[in-house]
Amino acid sequence: MDQLDHLLAQSAVKACAACFEATVDASQIQLQQTRKEFEGDRTIVAFPLTRHSKKSPEETGKAMGEWLVAHDELIEAYQVVKGFLNLTVVPSYWTKELLAACNQPAYGLGAPRSKPKVMVEYSSPNTNKPLHLGHLRNNFLGYSVARILEAAGHEVIKVQIINDRGIHICKSMVAWQKFGNGETPESTGLKGDKLVGNYYVAFDRAFKEEVAKLVAGGQTEEDAKKSAPILLEAQAMLHKWEQGDEEVVALWKTMNGWVYEGFGQTYTEMGVDFDKLYYESDTYLLGKDQVEAGLEKGVFFRKGDGSTWIDLSDEGLDEKLLLRKDGTAVYMTQDIGTAILRYSDFPGLERQIYTVGNEQEYHFKVLFKILKKLGVEGAEKNHHLSYGMVELPEGKMKSREGTVVDADDLMAEMANTAREMATELGKIEDLSESEKARLFKQVGYGALKYFLLKVSPSKSMMFDPKASVDFIGNTAPFIQFNYVRANSILTKCGAAGVTTEVKEIDAQAWDADELRLIQHGLLWPGTLQTAAEQCDPSVVANHAYELTKGFSRWYQDHPILNEEDLAKRDARIALTQFVAHQIKSSMALLGIEMPVKM
């Protein structure tokens, strides 16, 4: 619902009062964009109003249309098709709005910090293996949502919690001790996360061999999996870590350090960052006090064996464990502690948004309910930004089966494809090597980000490594290419001494195609609003694509700088500038940069 819809709804309410003596609330007026095959700009659906008008949909629409044309100076004409009242808005309205938008660099954006403080958590990897395609979707999504919320006017804090402790990292550590021969990232030339990941794989291989041996020796597979010596070693190591054993902690710090170094490089390439990092090793014990306190308040209860639980059957869920019988914390305990810690770290925090895969929907449902029962204020506002799996043609990615698409490899491949394409087209010879390298990343990474963000988060999506990510069609490179064309014209304006400053626009300069393009651009404030409310970057991606497609079509048969009618030329330059600017700022919210040349 944008400004115009708002005005029209108000008018429609008046029309209903005047024509039918009916009191209708503005919320009952159904407004939509008029479909392009009909004449008009906005459409009021007449069906729902018939019970007020006591007339047929056609007569209802006709009566309202007559009244609106006569009484609302914004409306130039109307047409009733079946039960739909199509309204044509006076062209000067669009021109006026366009002019205002052109002179407002932050057009469509909310005033900074005009909305509550929110926290967006994303990434949150384990430190025992490198980042993969699923993490890319997570990071791009979380980062983009943060940018969108910020653009909408929220103060945003980007965080992640790093799962730096636990049996998984101990597995890598044990394997490194046994098979590593003192290897380091320096000695091998490998990224630290890759090196540690290799030992995780090595652990798994050794573990499987041991299990096979034990099974051959007569054990059941189940027993063998519990008693494999290397697993026992890893468990012993975790125990030592928890005791604070110096040697183990030192190794743990060293290997995690390698991983952070490697992750840091990957984050830089991805273009994402964080305002604060939380480490599970700092927070994993935090929730215990909260649970003890909750126990006293009677929110939780203790079973005969000493374990602590919450009963959520009144909320339609079941019982959930919070402390083991030995009193140690579980995942949920830690999340309770971390959530509460964050409220105290950032006073005034309205809500936390967790970017985590949809397989954890149940977990977060439970977490939010527990927080609420513990009396955490605003707990119900927290949001699990749940997203679907990235599926490969052969099914789910499984690190143990080697069907993982590595994040670094994929990004390198994307930049490489961009290089091949650009070289073939041969339009960038005059760029320096570093400019070229930057361009290939802008285009290649842009294509990847757009590919992952254009799909609604909640849906699982298909990624076929063999088909590779497209660079033509509904893609970032298509959008970038059109931005480059627009930018090229604007640069030429400067060279030709034509001003791009927009002071006035001739309202008669536009044809129907142009009006449509302008109208689409003017939807941007409402679109951004929607994207922020729904935490959905695909809404922004969609808008940018539609706008670009409209521009591309228009560009094809409308001379801009070459237009002889100067009033038209200036109007078109203004429109070009408007579109280019909006493409750039909307794509920036997806973390995608626009090149100046390609």
Place this chain on the structure above:
RNA sequence: GGCCCCGUAGUUCAAUGGAUAGAAUAGAAGUUUCCUAAACUUUAGAUCCGAGUUCGAUUCUCGGCGGGGCUACCA
């Protein structure tokens, strides 16, 4: 078994209960004296099945069928 999500052109994705279900790709046919052809134009092609609610259902309800996930004293 229980709970949750998803089924739309060959393929990958759209569509607050609204008009003739949109795009993109792949297919077929075209467009470069002119601001960047990574472009543009034309063409063909789909709502898993069955009921129900509604003036109107891809959308809501119920029942099938098919796919995925959760259902750990793992994280």
